[in-house]
Amino acid sequence: MIDTKVNIAGVEFKNPVIAASGTFGFGREFSEYFPISKLGGLSTKGLTLRQREGNSGVRIHETTGGIMNSIGLQNPGIDAFIEEELPFLNSRDTVIIANVSGNTIEEYVISVEKLNETEIDMIELNISCPNVKEGGISFGIKAEIANNVVAQVRKVCKKPLIVKLSPSAENIVEMAESCVEAGADALSLVNTFPALAIDITKKKAIFDNITAGLSGPCIKPIALRMVYEVSKAVDVPVIGIGGIMDYKDAIEYIMAGAWAVQVGTANFINPKACVEIIEGIEGYMQNEGISTLEEVRGII
Template identity: 65%
Template structure:
């Protein structure tokens, strides 16, 4: 009976609960099949996809640090066409909403990718604007609001799918970034992506990663991510999906109280493959104990 109180309507899509798995931490779902009951999740977000296949970065790709981890995967993925041909149908068998995380190295890549995805049965596109803009010397699309707005605007022109823009915490002004993306046609905002960080191998006397910098995620970023979700939720009139350092149900409820409609579990999946299921059960138990009949009662309450 109580499980139904976790339902969330987000951009016209029905989610049985607010718990999603973050891009890049759950593959295409099958990697965790048999470990958890994936049909219990609120939804699946694919690993980051690009128009064409990418092999990813060379050298160390994941490095554990105090409070979390650094990753420099380099968006290794099979490309959109192969995803549709070999992975999408299997994901659909889990009978949960499917969100495709879409990246690109040029605006044209985003547009072409969105055009192809628009013809599929996916439920939503999560636009990853933390990708390096090759034509502009490698600066991420998600750093400057004007460039992010252009990407969202161009993608909005070619797809009727709901667009959720995933924001980088490294943006010059993340609130302004969110507002500009909504003005360009974003249906929702997700935040935050990884923070820019680095690590040094003191014995080799050089950076751990070939690219020097990597994406920092994990429990240590939660207070900052929570603050950003709170600020953006107050500034935009579209729903927000919160992520960043969520490891248990209490973290998840904090994000909901800060204004998030949905939340994503990322690094915690590597620490505890059952984290997402335990968080769903924890939220449900909390609501029963607190006599909360709907997440609407506590969302954005602070």
């Protein structure tokens, strides 16, 4: 008998596989391929206080071993999400995580207050956003800035709080410790890496914003190292993100210390990737005589 359940901040996941924010929409499209109740959880497309149209120009660009994206957090806004998308998600029998973004602390706080009154299971705070009141520097670069936004959100947040870390942090371990000190119940890492692509025919950057976020298998070894380091440094559950394409990748993250994983880029290549990873983990556990994931978590 095997048991794939994991408990993160008091929330039970039937398995450790979560659809990553920004790669799964709000689940409707993927529900045509498989029952999303099979997922351990689903992290929503990044939500902002008000509706956003997103960036102009190219938004997705394939590169060696991954993809680059410059979506610009296109989303319907918190209120429209609650009214139009959340009822569907709440009927799917899986853990629903609302990914929240903002450009000011006030935006984060108001968004979280609105979500407090819903049946969302957890909130994932995306601190990779530019802090407009600090000259545009990301909340997730400097530990003291991240500490402040997490602390302010923690004061009002009634849900278990995950903080999603950026690989651009000056020191990823210091950043993690700062967010936990401020009240994070769990951490997810990493977000996409800032990257650049150039069209040599047009002699210009491919993206209107010049740089874009890099994800996919090319970032996995670096992301895995960061998850390992953070898992050793903090006493809250860590969710691993970065280049997870199959069950072997997921097991690597768990062995590095992750309690669960988020699958992103793989969903664009194979809409059934999450289900296949879940089945692969189950098969691995059976073949290796592993009863629970706790037996291999953090063994590295």
